[in-house]
Amino acid sequence: MEKSMPDSPSMSEELLTASPPIGARLGLAALHRVLEAHGAWLERRPGGLRASLSGVVLAGAALDKVNLERADLKSANFIDAEMSGANLRGASLQFANLSNATLIEADLSQTELADAKLDHALLGGANFCEARFLRASLRGANLREAHLLEANMENCDFAGAVLREARLLQVKAFDCNFVEAALVGANLHHSTFRCCKLPGISAAGSNWSTAMVQNCEFRRADLTSARFDRADLRQCSFWKAVLRNCSFQNTRLNGADLQGADLTGARFHDAATMAANLRGADLRSAQGLTQTQLGQALTDRDTILPDGSHGPFLRGSGARRPCRIQL
Secondary structure (H helix, E strand, C coil): CCEECCCCCCCCHHHHHCCCCCCEECCHHHHHHHHHHHHHHHCCCCCCCCCECCCCECCCCECCCCECCCCECCCCECCCCECCCCECCCCECCCCECCCCECCCCECCCCECCCCECCCCECCCCECCCCEEECCECCCCECCCCECCCCEEECCECCCCECCCCECCCCEEECCECCCCECCCCECCCCEEECCECCCCECCCCECCCCEEECCECCCCECCCCECCCCECCCCECCCCECCCCECCCCECCCCECCCCECCCCECCCCECCCCECCCCECCCCECCCHHHHHHCECCCCCECCCCCECCCCCCCCCCCCCCCCC
């Protein structure tokens, strides 16, 4: 049974100075006093006390624009809470549950989100800059236009999440799951992705320029018109991915698996292609490929070369010259 904190004005000072019991549900008056004391603590006024709401149940609470900057919110329950515009900057949210919560344009920068749950949360325009995600779950969460500059992610689950036009510049992601996530128009400039799963993502028009993306899986992903200029894509799998009109200029594609990929109209000027697997790939109208690049890559009779002919590529054949695709 959930414990309830008293709303009486005579609530003892001990209840403010001590953390509420695990599973306690704060009444409105008690929560108001905690927030007042926390505000005083942030402003270094007399009587100030950092909010410690570890394990407290605030499910469904109306907390729009609440200020819990640097608060202790470990294991707190915010399921279905309304927290748009909330200030949670630098808060401790380890093991917190924010599933289905609404945090539109909330500030979660520099938060600690180890083992936190944000499944299906509404996080459009939220600020996660420099946040630390460890084993966090954001399945089906909506992070449209969210800011994740320099966020760190490890062993996180973003399956089915919406990251359209999100800003993930200089993000570091290791062993994360982005299966069927939406990254259309997302900016991942100079990000680092290692050993991540991104099969089936929709990421048309996304920007991966100068990104370090190694040993990642993009099988059957839609990356139409994405930019990978000067990116490092060594050992990545783009098996049967849609890469039409992508830019791979000065990109490292050594050992990348592009078997069966649609690369029509892609640009490969100065790309490194040693041992890149282009078997069965469609390279019609691809630009910037030299004899050396095609010779270093792996092609077969199912490869459609830039001039529209079938492979394997033979030096001196002229097949590197792009044809005009007939629509």
